Amino acid sequence: MTRESEGIQQVADAGPRVLAVSSSGGHWEQLMLLRDSFDGCDVQYAATLAGLGERSGVGATHIVPDFNATRPFRTMMGLLGVARVVWAARPNVVISTGAAPGLIALVVGKVLGARTIWIDSVANVERLSLSGRIAGRIADLWLTQWRHLARPAGPVYHGAVL
Amino acid sequence: MILATVGTQLPFPRLIRALDDLAPSLGRVVAQIGDNPETPRHLEHHRAMEPRAFDELFRQADRVVAHAGIGTLLAAKKHHKPIIIFPRRAAMGEHRNDHQLATAKQLESHAGVYVAYDEQELERLLRLPDLTPPDDTPGMSLRDLQGAIREFIVS
Numbered sequence A: 001m002t003r004e005s006e007g008i009q010q011v012a013d014a015g016p017r018v019l020a021v022s023s024s025g026g027h028w029e030q031l032m033l034l035r036d037s038f039d040g041c042d043v044q045y046a047a048t049l050a051g052l053g054e055r056s057g058v059g060a061t062h063i064v065p066d067f068n069a070t071r072p073f074r075t076m077m078g079l080l081g082v083a084r085v086v087w088a089a090r091p092n093v094v095i096s097t098g099a100a101p102g103l104i105a106l107v108v109g110k111v112l113g114a115r116t117i118w119i120d121s122v123a124n125v126e127r128l129s130l131s132g133r134i135a136g137r138i139a140d141l142w143l144t145q146w147r148h149l150a151r152p153a154g155p156v157y158h159g160a161v162l
Numbered sequence B: 001m002i003l004a005t006v007g008t009q010l011p012f013p014r015l016i017r018a019l020d021d022l023a024p025s026l027g028r029v030v031a032q033i034g035d036n037p038e039t040p041r042h043l044e045h046h047r048a049m050e051p052r053a054f055d056e057l058f059r060q061a062d063r064v065v066a067h068a069g070i071g072t073l074l075a076a077k078k079h080h081k082p083i084i085i086f087p088r089r090a091a092m093g094e095h096r097n098d099h100q101l102a103t104a105k106q107l108e109s110h111a112g113v114y115v116a117y118d119e120q121e122l123e124r125l126l127r128l129p130d131l132t133p134p135d136d137t138p139g140m141s142l143r144d145l146q147g148a149i150r151e152f153i154v155s
Helices: A026-033 A052-056 A072-089 A100-111 A130-135 B013-025 B051-060 B070-079 B099-107 B119-127 B140-154
Strands: A017-022 A042-047 A093-098 A115-119 A141-144 B002-005 B029-032 B044-046 B063-066 B083-085 B113-115
Touching (some): A017 A072, A026 A093, A026 B070, A042 A052, A042 A072, A072 A100, A093 A100, A093 A130, A100 A130, A141 B140, B002 B013, B013 B029, B051 B070, B063 B070, B063 B119, B070 B083, B083 B099, B083 B119, B099 B113
Parallel strands (some): A017 A042, A115 A141, B083 B113
């Protein structure tokens, strides 16, 4: 775990422990637009870039490595990095707006008994991202932000950050 | 001031050329042009911009012109600035497919979002005296999504 994550305080006796994971950029912006959803929860954030949490006023975040499927070694190391953060956070719920590190966080969370939420990025207008399609196999709540991409077997549409 | 941006991933020469041609008659136009193959003659331009500098330009702008990138759209909403979207076209080699066209069509009904499908519409929208800014209160759609997530978490 990185130094940033050591400063994160655990609040006892709060609501469900939520771990919210996202890559930097648009994924993070979307997660921040959704943060009111976690009111009353014991929420911890994890991002791929240091300083994002402070800039957005949610305090320090866990740092997870950034990776995508094109670089196998980085992906392997990334998997380990994400697993350590999820393990340390012990969440009841893992939520991600993407991308690949968020998907891995959902997988690890699932294995550790957490319930999982995937919100596919609003940037995916024509089809879900690859991560989003894979997330459909494990997410307990699988969301698209475009009505026309919703299907009876999921993903479901309940609105968008727009 | 008009702020134009093409994002960081791909250049968008058709938009930059159109803006460069119009710039002398539009007042101040600042453009983030990315890896544009041509150097604009009239536009005040930057290849890339530090997030802070970019934020500052966003604050100063009275309208924003951009490709149909979601990041820029969200920033326009955050800063409460009218945005004119000029979607990239696959047929002109501007993107690998026409998803920006699909995005633009979906966004057309949103307050504060204007779509120009060609250079004529772009010019018309740039010259319109008053454009409505997007709503800065959370929309119904966002509240619905937050509600669905919340309900799931506490259930």
